[in-house]
Amino acid sequence: MLNVLLIGNGQCGNRILDAVNRLSMNRGSSVKEASGGLSKYFSKHKYKSNVETVAINTAINDLKEMKFTKAKDRIHIPNLHGVGANRKYGKEVFEQQKGMIMRLLEERPRPDVAFVITSASGGTGSSFTPPLIEEIKKVHDYPVYAIVILPFREEGTLYLQNAAFMLKELREGPCDGVILVDNQYLKSIGGNYQDAYDGINTMIAKRLLFLLDSLDSEMMMVTDLGDFKTVMSGGAGLATIGYAKAETETPIRNLIQNSVSPSGLLFSTDVYQEASRAMIIIKGDKKYLSIDEISAEVEKLTSAVGHVFKGIIIQNGELPEVLCVLTLSSAEALEGLYEGAVAAINTERTKKDKIRREKEFDSSFLSIDGLEPEYWSRFLSVRSCDIRFRDIRPRNRRHRNGYMVSAGRSSGWTFFSDLLKNVSWSFRT
Numbered sequence: 001m002l003n004v005l006l007i008g009n010g011q012c013g014n015r016i017l018d019a020v021n022r023l024s025m026n027r028g029s030s031v032k033e034a035s036g037g038l039s040k041y042f043s044k045h046k047y048k049s050n051v052e053t054v055a056i057n058t059a060i061n062d063l064k065e066m067k068f069t070k071a072k073d074r075i076h077i078p079n080l081h082g083v084g085a086n087r088k089y090g091k092e093v094f095e096q097q098k099g100m101i102m103r104l105l106e107e108r109p110r111p112d113v114a115f116v117i118t119s120a121s122g123g124t125g126s127s128f129t130p131p132l133i134e135e136i137k138k139v140h141d142y143p144v145y146a147i148v149i150l151p152f153r154e155e156g157t158l159y160l161q162n163a164a165f166m167l168k169e170l171r172e173g174p175c176d177g178v179i180l181v182d183n184q185y186l187k188s189i190g191g192n193y194q195d196a197y198d199g200i201n202t203m204i205a206k207r208l209l210f211l212l213d214s215l216d217s218e219m220m221m222v223t224d225l226g227d228f229k230t231v232m233s234g235g236a237g238l239a240t241i242g243y244a245k246a247e248t249e250t251p252i253r254n255l256i257q258n259s260v261s262p263s264g265l266l267f268s269t270d271v272y273q274e275a276s277r278a279m280i281i282i283k284g285d286k287k288y289l290s291i292d293e294i295s296a297e298v299e300k301l302t303s304a305v306g307h308v309f310k311g312i313i314i315q316n317g318e319l320p321e322v323l324c325v326l327t328l329s330s331a332e333a334l335e336g337l338y339e340g341a342v343a344a345i346n347t348e349r350t351k352k353d354k355i356r357r358e359k360e361f362d363s364s365f366l367s368i369d370g371l372e373p374e375y376w377s378r379f380l381s382v383r384s385c386d387i388r389f390r391d392i393r394p395r396n397r398r399h400r401n402g403y404m405v406s407a408g409r410s411s412g413w414t415f416f417s418d419l420l421k422n423v424s425w426s427f428r429t
């Protein structure tokens with residue numbers, strides 16, 4: 001039996017972890033939806049493997065929001081209420097708290113494989129995940145994969161920048177592979193954010209459970225952790241997961257195609273162009289699993305992708321389901337996100353420069369000794385002046401770090417700092 005460690009970092013990671021625990025509780029039960037409340041103390045998760053789940057957060061409210069994750073499996077970083085999407089601060093907090101976090105992780109059985117689930121763009125999950133994986137890999141050699149959720153693009157420049165830097169750190173660090181999930185790509189799932197989040201979280205949870213089950217199954221044709229590791233080591237360290245389930249009797253050929261089509265994937269990619277290795281697992285009653293159809297589809301995939309591991313699990317009386325893990329040699333959709341992040345960084349830089357210039361102007365202005373009170377009001381109106389420095393006429397007077405400038409008889413005098421030499425102003429008289 002496999003030992004698996006699932007860590008959910010930050011709010012998004014916590015919620016997805018909670019969805020995994022929720023689905024695991026419902027399995028094989030006549031109760032359709034396990035009730036929240038006391039389940040966090042008494043719940044019986046039905047995992048095939050020995051699965052340990054751990055939720056880590058700096059915000060206690062996010063941890064309290066969880067309904068299906070046991071109280072003992074939640075780690076709150078004390079005295080904090082989130083890190084405000086500030087990765088620099090988040091990394092400092094992790095550095096201070098890593099001893100405590102690692103000690104609590106070490107109290108659990110040593111896993112054979114670990115997954116860390118997090119958003120790329122927030123504060124806690126985004127800043128904790130790369131150094132946490134680094135800490136684990138310093139002392140252990142089991143594989144650690146990150147399941148990373150990319151932001152809705154309209155969420156703003158901070159989130160885009162966080163996502164880009166977080167992915168960079170993960171890919172440069174010892175993480176064994178990044179499984180991409182894109183909120184933006186999956187947006188159509190819900191009419192509002194709550195529904196979209198719930199829908200996306202359930203999708204991820206279902207796939208993760210399917211994957212874990214299949215790594216620990218007595219399959220007719222086996223795919224195991226070793227195969228998964230080989231698949232994940234292909235490509236550019238990036239991967240995504242496809243899935244399709246038959247609602248009615250559907251030819252298995254169509255189901256395999258659906259699992260690698262846009263409707264089945266968690267991240268936008270053209271599998272036949274960008275995938276470099278794949279693992280495909282097919283589950284269901286044997287009457288649906290036509291060997292000819294499966295072989296033909298897998299062959300098609302192999303000719304484009306290179307190597308495809310294939311697993312088949314017979315489940316009597318069940319309609320078929322297909323899961324496909326795909327590693328990517330390139331990810332065009334990620335390039336788009338990086339471009340957005342670069343544009344965001346430039347916009348931010350321009351804004352910061354503007355603020356810095358204004359601050360320098362202010363401080364230079366304020367350093368003039370004996371400034372007459374009337375200049376304070378002139379100073380405020382400087383922003384609507386239009387005199388270039390080269391236009392300054394002899395009647396204007398040199399004064400410490402700048403010039404006292406008059407645009408005409410009725411306009412009075414206004415101070416212009418040297419710092420504004422290259423700035424052009426429009427004057428309203």
Ligand code: GDP
Pocket residue numbers: 009010011012013015016062082083084085118119120121122123124125126149150151152155159183196197198200201
């Ligand atoms: P943290 O708690 O500081 O790590 O920040 P979050 O995990 O809230 O990160 C914010 C990002 O996560 C944003 O891009 C959100 O759209 C996304 N996010 C937050 N909650 C969820 C969720 O439940 N599901 C999904 N799919 N995304 C979420």
